[in-house]
Amino acid sequence: xxxxxxxxxxxxxxxxxxxxxxxxxxxxxxxxxxxxxxxxxxxxxxxxxxxxxxxxxxxxxxxxxxxxxxxxxxxxxxxxxxxxxxxxxxxxxxxx
Amino acid sequence: xxxxxxxxxxxxxxxxxxxxxxxxxxxxxxxxxxxxxxxxxxxxxxxxxxxxxxxxxxxxxxxxxxxxxxxxxxxxxxxxxxxxxxxxxxxxxxxxxxxxxxxxxxxxxxxxxxxxxxxxxxxxxxxxxxxxxxxxxxxxxxxxxxxxxxxxxxxxxxxxxxxxxxxxxxxxxxxxxxxxxxxxxxxxxxxxxxxxxxxxxxxxxxxxxxxxxxxxxxxxxxxxxxxxxxxxxxxxxxxxxxxxxxxxxxxxxxxxxxxxxxxxxxxxxxxxxxxxxxxxxxxxxxxxxxxxxxxxxxxxxxxxxxxxxxxxxxxxxxxxxxxxxxxxxxxxxxxxxxxxxxxxxxxxxxxxxxxxxxxxxxxxxxxxxxxxxxxxxxxxxxxxxxxxxxxxxxxxxxxxxxxxxxxxxxxxxxxxxxxxxxxxxxxxxxxxxxxxxxxxxxxxxxxxxxxxxxxxxxxxxxxxxxxxxxxxxxxxxxxxxxxxxxxxxxxx
Numbered sequence: 183x184x185x186x187x188x189x190x191x192x193x194x195x196x197x198x199x200x201x202x203x204x205x206x207x208x209x210x211x212x213x214x215x216x217x218x219x220x221x222x223x224x225x226x227x228x229x230x231x232x233x234x235x236x237x238x239x240x241x242x243x244x245x246x247x248x249x250x251x252x253x254x255x256x257x258x259x260x261x262x263x264x265x266x267x268x269x270x271x272x273x274x275x276x277x278x
Numbered sequence: 279x280x281x282x283x284x285x286x287x288x289x290x291x292x293x294x295x296x297x298x299x300x301x302x303x304x305x306x307x308x309x310x311x312x313x314x315x316x317x318x319x320x321x322x323x324x325x326x327x328x329x330x331x332x333x334x335x336x337x338x339x340x341x342x343x344x345x346x347x348x349x350x351x352x353x354x355x356x357x358x359x360x361x362x363x364x365x366x367x368x369x370x371x372x373x374x375x376x377x378x379x380x381x382x383x384x385x386x387x388x389x390x391x392x393x394x395x396x397x398x399x400x401x402x403x404x405x406x407x408x409x410x411x412x413x414x415x416x417x418x419x420x421x422x423x424x425x426x427x428x429x430x431x432x433x434x435x436x437x438x439x440x441x442x443x444x445x446x447x448x449x450x451x452x453x454x455x456x457x458x459x460x461x462x463x464x465x466x467x468x469x470x471x472x473x474x475x476x477x478x479x480x481x482x483x484x485x486x487x488x489x490x491x492x493x494x495x496x497x498x499x500x501x502x503x504x505x506x507x508x509x510x511x512x513x514x515x516x517x518x519x520x521x522x523x524x525x526x527x528x529x530x531x532x533x534x535x536x537x538x539x540x541x542x543x544x545x546x547x548x549x550x551x552x553x554x555x556x557x558x559x560x561x562x563x564x565x566x567x568x569x570x571x572x573x574x575x576x577x578x579x580x581x582x583x584x585x586x587x588x589x590x591x592x593x594x595x596x597x598x599x600x601x602x603x604x605x606x607x608x609x610x611x612x613x614x615x616x617x618x619x620x621x622x623x624x625x626x627x628x629x630x631x632x633x634x635x636x637x638x639x640x641x642x643x644x645x646x647x648x649x650x651x652x653x654x655x656x657x658x659x660x661x662x663x664x665x666x667x668x669x670x671x672x673x674x675x676x677x678x679x680x681x682x683x684x685x686x687x688x689x690x691x692x693x694x695x696x697x698x699x700x701x702x703x704x705x706x707x708x709x710x711x712x713x714x715x716x717x718x719x720x721x722x723x724x725x726x727x728x729x730x731x732x733x734x735x736x737x738x739x740x741x742x743x744x745x746x747x748x749x750x751x752x753x754x755x756x757x758x759x760x761x762x763x764x765x766x767x768x769x770x
Contacts, residue, residue, distance in 0.1 A: 188644075191634055198592060198637040199599075200630060201618035214635050216693045222647065223583040227655050232655035237483035237513070238660050238709025239470050239737070244512040258376045262603035271601050274616040 189214060279673040281305060285313035285439040286760070289496040292442055296341045296348075298540055303339040303347030307332055307393065310349055314394075320763070323435035324394045325354045326362045332393035335386075336505025342768040343389030346735065349387055351441035351679050353432050354395035355402055356487070357476040358382050361392075365478050366410035367400045369624030370604045379476025380511070381445060381504045383433075384685040388503035391540030400626045402452055402480045404428050405698040409628040409691055417460060418761035420725040432490040433460035437761055441502055444490040449481050450583050453488045453630035454493060454714035458677035458730020459617060461716050461761065463746070463751075464490045465497040468737045469709035472501075473508035476553045478509055481590040482513075484583075484706040493757055494715060494748040500520035501740060517738060519690065525745040529698050531565035533746060537668035540576035541701060546679040553718030553729040554676050557750065561674070562663050564753060566746075569670050571659030573662040576704060578655050583703040584696055585639050591629075592636030624697035631692060656707050663708040667736040672746050675701050677730035681722060701732055713747045726759075 191210045195202045202210070217224050264274035284306055285294070293302045295759045307562050313331050318324055322373060339347035352358055355365050359382075364370045380391060399409035407415045407430025415421040415430045418438040425434040429446030430704025433456035436444055446453040448466040467675045472487045479485060484677035489500035508514040537558065542551075562568055600606035600620030607623055610616035625633070639648035666673065683735065688695045705712045717731035731750070735743035 188328050189638055194641065197641060198633050199596075199614070199617040199621055200625070200633060201615075201622040202562075202630065202634075204625070206630065210631055210634055213631065213692050214638070216691075217584060217635060217696070218736045220693055221585060221652075224578055224581050224585075224655055227575070227578060227651075227658065229654035229658070230653060232654040232657050234650055235657035235660060236653065238412050238707065239513065239515065241470070241513060241515075245595060246509045252361065254376060256688075261376050262373050262605065266607035273601055274348075274610045276614045278289050 189218060280543060281309040281312070282311040285714070288492040289345070289442050290350060291514070292672055296507045303336040303341065303391070304333065305337045305392065306347060307349055314507050317428065317763070318440060318745070321418060321434050321438045323396055323438065323440050325366065325397050325412055326360055326392040329393060331360065332391050333442060335391045335515055338545065339391065340389055341381065345385065345499065346389030347388050347391045348442055349442035350390045350500070351394050351432055351435050352382070352392050353398055353429050353446045355447055355478045356381060356399060358392050358395070361395060362765065363395070363478065364412065365401045365557060366412050367624065367626065367629070368411045368605055369598050373603050377476065380473035380508045382476065384504050384506070390503065391617070396429070396435055399428035400451055401591070402428040402449055403591070403628050403632055403649050405451070405455055405695055406683070407431060407456070408624060408685060411626045415511070416686060416762055417682045419461060419727055420682065421763070423727070424459070424685055426451040426459030426678070426682065427533060428456070430456045430607070430753040432767060433448065433457050433462055433464065436460070436462040436490050436492055438763065443496050445486055445487060446490045447477060447487050448706065449484045450587060450699045452490060453490060454677050454702050454712060454732060455698065457714040458492055459682040461728030461729065462490060462492060462493055463497050463715050464765045465713045466486070466500065466705065466711060467501065467505065468515070468711045469710070469739055470513050471506050471738065471740065472513050473514050479594040479646055481587040482594060483590060484587060488708070494713070494744055494751050495523065495526055496546070497713070498526060498744045507664065519740050522741050522744055525741050526748045528745050529565055530746065533566045534569055534607065534670045535566050536569050536571040536666055537562060538573045538666070538675065539572050539578065540573050541675040543679070543700070545722060546676060547647050547681060549674050549720035550679065550681065550729050551616070553720070554731060557717040557731050558674060560672050560754065561750060562748060571666045571670060573659045573666060573704070575655060575662050579659055579704040579707060580696060581626055582652045582655045582701055582707060583699065585648050586656065588632040588636030589640050589649050590636070592633045592640065595629065595633055600624070610738040625626045628692070629638070632712045654699055659704055660708045661712055663736070672744055673734040675732045676733070677701060681720040681727035681729060705734050710737050711740050711743055715751050717748045717754070718756060
């Protein structure tokens with residue numbers, strides 16, 4: 183298991199699209215360092231013969247009939263948009 | 279009985295009056311509104327109320343339905359059409375639900391009336407409701423203390439007679455722990471038993487919706503309404519739903535209760551230990567047999583939980599991007615600035631902390647060491663429970679290692695706060711069901727603080743857990759003791 187000093191909060195924050203302040207970066211590095219050191223106890227466990235459990239209930243390949251049904255109107259789907267126009271969500275400009 | 283006394287009733291007693299036409303659904307709702315106006319200034323259980331919409335429902339309520347005319351409070355993480363659903367976060371400021379969650383649709387079909395949304399830790403991340411970005415909820419037993427969390431608003435509302443019944447969500451103990459700290463009943467169903475469609479996702483492999491109530495029977499009544507298969511959710515179990523009230527009243531003769539040695543840990547408050555020991559003895563006197571068992575991987579549960587829950591949360595919360603709903607940063611210079619500032623300004627500190635941890639454990643180079651390993655230890659924890667449930671009907675333990683704590687007492691050290699879930703999160707990892715019921719008090723600084731007894735049962739054994747909890751509750755007086763402020767206000 184990796185050493186906790188490898189936790190580079192500024193780098194991870196960029197991956198998570200979260201513009202943390204320097205104060206937050208410093209605080210989280212310390213607090214999450216504690217949590218990750220605590221989590222190192224998992225290294226004690228022999229998991230060599232264990233299959234990973236994605237969740238506790240074995241359900242696979244759930245399908246339902248592919249039938250048309252009523253769902254949101256465009257107006258409902260847009261009802262919470264911070265910005266919209268002409269029945270569309272307005273996204274911040276992506277291309278120059 | 280006057281209108282002033284109505285809010286003190288549990289659902290079962292309220293229905294007795296409704297069905298004899300001694301009180302109308304509208305009178306019930308008006309009495310509840312008056313009670314909330316009286317006391318919620320001190321408790322802060324609610325984030326939003328809509329008595330106008332609720333009154334229309336009450337006027338046409340069919341009281342012959344299973345929950346006909348009964349107002350139910352809803353944790354603000356569950357979508358109720360036309361109502362805000364903030365998850366106690368700034369990032370969902372202004373959002374109004376365009377549809378009903380499946381649990382709300384089912385509650386309405388059973389005649390219940392949603393009327394208000396309760397406070398919580400932001401996105402259900404926390405054990406004290408202090409992570410709400412909107413307000414602090416106070417524990418009705420001692421206003422200087424937290425109600426527990428994350429469903430702290432639902433638990434405090436029930437304790438202060440500001441609701442007859444409520445819905446919460448439980449990802450690592452978020453129904454059971456606040457129920458314990460606030461002196462009420464909280465029930466976490468089996469993973470997949472109750473639909474999460476329309477419930478804002480925190481950790482999808484762990485989240486489950488359940489009732490918070492004054493007595494066990496009320497939890498069974500709500501379960502009858504909300505349990506069952508939902509074709510709109512892939513993890514919903516397609517299994518028949520029994521009548522959860524049918525077995526209530528059966529005694530404990532022949533019931534085998536497991537006491538896990540790993541749950542008798544150092545650091546549990548001595549008064550809580552004493553209350554649990556007394557409860558175990560009491561169960562024996564009711565005919566239950568106590569069997570010592572072992573859940574050897576218990577000590578790893580908190581670490582597993584915080585790796586898996588934060589990993590899933592970091593993925594689930596990626597949808598909050600300031601485009602489709604909620605908060606959006608002003609004047610972004612480009613798309614990355616838009617995302618980065620919207621999320622920095624919209625999320626609170628605990629949510630950001632968990633997004634960072636979750637993103638880290640999923641990131642390249644660390645996935646195997648943390649996330650994959652945690653999933654494997656999770657499987658061992660699940661197997662521990664499966665083995666024990668071959669021998670016993672239920673496991674008995676404290677719900678929380680400590681009674682309600684003071685505001686600010688645990689916020690500086692997130693790891694300390696995370697350890698508050700030590701008895702509750704294993705059940706979420708294993709996907710089993712569990713309940714917290716009042717079992718005594720701890721005297722702290724001149725206040726009586728409630729203690730909760732946790733009963734855990736195997737997957738889909740809700741009916742049995744409710745039956746055992748009911749037998750215990752009905753042969754004790756703990757559930758009849760009201761918080762001092764609730765008792766005083768009813769007299770006033």
